Amino acid sequence: MARATVLGRLTWRVATVAALRQETPNARTxxxxxxxxPGHVAGQHVDVRLTAPDGYSAQRSYSIxxxxxxxxxxxxxxxxxxxxxxxxxxxxxxxxxRIDIRxxxxxWFVWDPARADATPVQLVAGGSGIVPLMAMIRTxxxxxxxxxxRLLYSVREHSAMLYAAELETHAEAxxxxxxxxxxxxxGHPRPAGRIDAGLVRxxxxxxxxxxxxxxxxxxxxxxxxxxxxxxxxxxxALIRTERFGPTGGPA
Amino acid sequence: xxxxxxxxxxxxxxxxxxxxPGQYLVTDFPVLSAGPTPRLRTEDWEFTITTETGEKHAWDxxxxxxxxxxxxxxxxxxxxxxxxxxxxxRGVSLDTLFEDVESAAEYALVHSYGGYTTNLPLQDLLDGxxxxxxxxxxxxLEPEHGGPARLLVPHLYLWKSAKWVRGIQLLHDDEPGFWxxxxxxxxxxxxxxxxxxxx
Amino acid sequence: MSxxxxxxxxxxxxxxxxxxxxxxxxxxxxASCGNVATVAQAVLYTNAPGLVGRCPGCEAVLFRLVxxxxxxxxxxxxxxxxxxxxxxxx
Numbered sequence: 001m002a003r004a005t006v007l008g009r010l011t012w013r014v015a016t017v018a019a020l021r022q023e024t025p026n027a028r029t030x031x032x033x034x035x036x037x038p039g040h041v042a043g044q045h046v047d048v049r050l051t052a053p054d055g056y057s058a059q060r061s062y063s064i065x066x067x068x069x070x071x072x073x074x075x076x077x078x079x080x081x082x083x084x085x086x087x088x089x090x091x092x093x094x095x096x097x098r099i100d101i102r103x104x105x106x107x108w109f110v111w112d113p114a115r116a117d118a119t120p121v122q123l124v125a126g127g128s129g130i131v132p133l134m135a136m137i138r139t140x141x142x143x144x145x146x147x148x149x150r151l152l153y154s155v156r157e158h159s160a161m162l163y164a165a166e167l168e169t170h171a172e173a174x175x176x177x178x179x180x181x182x183x184x185x186x187g188h189p190r191p192a193g194r195i196d197a198g199l200v201r202x203x204x205x206x207x208x209x210x211x212x213x214x215x216x217x218x219x220x221x222x223x224x225x226x227x228x229x230x231x232x233x234x235x236x237a238l239i240r241t242e243r244f245g246p247t248g249g250p251a
Numbered sequence: 252x253x254x255x256x257x258x259x260x261x262x263x264x265x266x267x268x269x270x271x272p273g274q275y276l277v278t279d280f281p282v283l284s285a286g287p288t289p290r291l292r293t294e295d296w297e298f299t300i301t302t303e304t305g306e307k308h309a310w311d312x313x314x315x316x317x318x319x320x321x322x323x324x325x326x327x328x329x330x331x332x333x334x335x336x337x338x339x340x341r342g343v344s345l346d347t348l349f350e351d352v353e354s355a356a357e358y359a360l361v362h363s364y365g366g367y368t369t370n371l372p373l374q375d376l377l378d379g380x381x382x383x384x385x386x387x388x389x390x391x392l393e394p395e396h397g398g399p400a401r402l403l404v405p406h407l408y409l410w411k412s413a414k415w416v417r418g419i420q421l422l423h424d425d426e427p428g429f430w431x432x433x434x435x436x437x438x439x440x441x442x443x444x445x446x447x448x449x450x
Numbered sequence: 451m452s453x454x455x456x457x458x459x460x461x462x463x464x465x466x467x468x469x470x471x472x473x474x475x476x477x478x479x480x481a482s483c484g485n486v487a488t489v490a491q492a493v494l495y496t497n498a499p500g501l502v503g504r505c506p507g508c509e510a511v512l513f514r515l516v517x518x519x520x521x522x523x524x525x526x527x528x529x530x531x532x533x534x535x536x537x538x539x540x
Contacts, residue, residue: 108475283498
């Protein structure tokens with residue numbers, strides 16, 4: 001079980017946009033400077049609150065993409081068609097702008113190198129579900145951890161893949177397997193299609209290694225992928241899931 | 252103190268004098284749900300009114316369709332602050348359904364397929380104020396919006412217009428429903444902005 | 451497959467407004483079916499007047515959280531017991 005600690009009161013903090021990085025045509029990373037940021041564990045998220053001049057406000061949760069690094073916090077946001085908050089974050093926000101965030105929050109879908117031993121870790125990402133898993137990969141590298149990682153990353157097509165170049169630099173450490181659901185790039189060993197039982201058997205840690213599995217993506221993807229892991233013989237108690245979707249209401 | 256986000260206006264706009272206080276106008280039809288959406292076939296559907304003495308009045312789908320329908324055009328006000336104006340519905344007035352119901356009860360507890368409940372005074376269901384609605388904008392009501400049939404009580408916040416309505420229980424004593432037991436106002440008049448307990 | 455829900459992870463911020471420890475990693479027992487799961491594993495409905503967490507086993511309501519101006523309401527009647535890992539007082 002994740003260990004709980006007694007924390008301070010959760011309050012909104014003003015974050016200033018320090019930099020912006022376009023990751024794909026539809027996603028960008030927002031580098032925030034958050035004075036007093038208490039640090040975070042890979043897998044945690046923040047709540048972001050936007051407020052209009054007339055007081056109308058909207059709030060969403062976003063996973064932290066970066067390893068803990070002082071007052072810097074990076075979020076990667078993918079555009080949700082017809083969304084209310086993501087179009088602003090992906091297309092309107094500029095360096096120097098200020099937004100309200102609170103966090104870090106979440107203590108279950110987390111990987112902490114200080115508490116991890118040699119337990120293998122299986123990461124399974126669907127679309128922008130890679131974001132909190134990337135925080136784990138980055139944290140592993142930053143901490144010099146040797147925990148054995150593997151990554152299964154399902155994405156629509158290559159142009160929608162987040163962190164493609166950076167993942168290559170971690171290739172030896174995380175043995176990534178990519179699955180393209182709509183269009184596979186030329187030379188890819190597998191035709192376009194969804195993650196299936198054969199792929200889980202071939203590319204994920206075998207169940208007898210008892211890996212801790214982190215599955216993140218849209219709700220439908222997470223439920224299908226978690227079912228495949230269980231069917232392959234993985235212990236449901238070792239599977240941690242996080243679903244995201246274009247939901248959430250006004251604050 | 253909230254930080255105003257430069258260039259953020261949100262999807263919802265206010266400024267219409269026809270709106271109750273604190274509401275924003277929308278043109279889409281947001282889907283709110285507190286649980287899985289029941290997928291009900293009309294052949295399995297039943298609606299009941301149960302009086303305080305236990306007397307039960309029941310209608311299946313064919314019986315509901317056989318009753319005279321009305322086509323109200325009404326404004327919807329959701330407690331999450333969106334309002335949608337001029338929506339057109341087709342359904343049976345609760346005055347029609349209550350025609351043969353003998354009751355001295357003052358309160359109603361509405362039950363839905365899926366377990367949702369909401370309460371309101373019986374008089375708010377009568378006198379042309381409420382319908383069992385089964386068409387929205389000329390089309391059969393989608394499951395996401397409460398189909399095959401939902402309660403429509405547009406003069407109260409929309410959480411009172413129970414989706415997937417299954418029955419109305421008449422009670423001498425008021426019994427707060429799903430949201431009314433968790434902070435939301437027992438009556439919910441949007442024009443008096445009765446959102447939460449004590450408002 | 452139903453995709454209109456999230457999971458309890460998404461309630462972490464709203465719960466941390468109230469509790470000084472992370473509630474999503476706590477393990478709860480469903481009052482309806484006895485299923486044991488973390489709050490993070492609850493089926494969470496967020497497009498609603500409040501947050502509604504349901505049992506991943508039987509879909510019964512575990513908790514409801516409503517946030518109003520200056521107030522919050524938390525109903526946990528669907529959970530019989532919550533277990534937290536806590537450090538011993540020093």
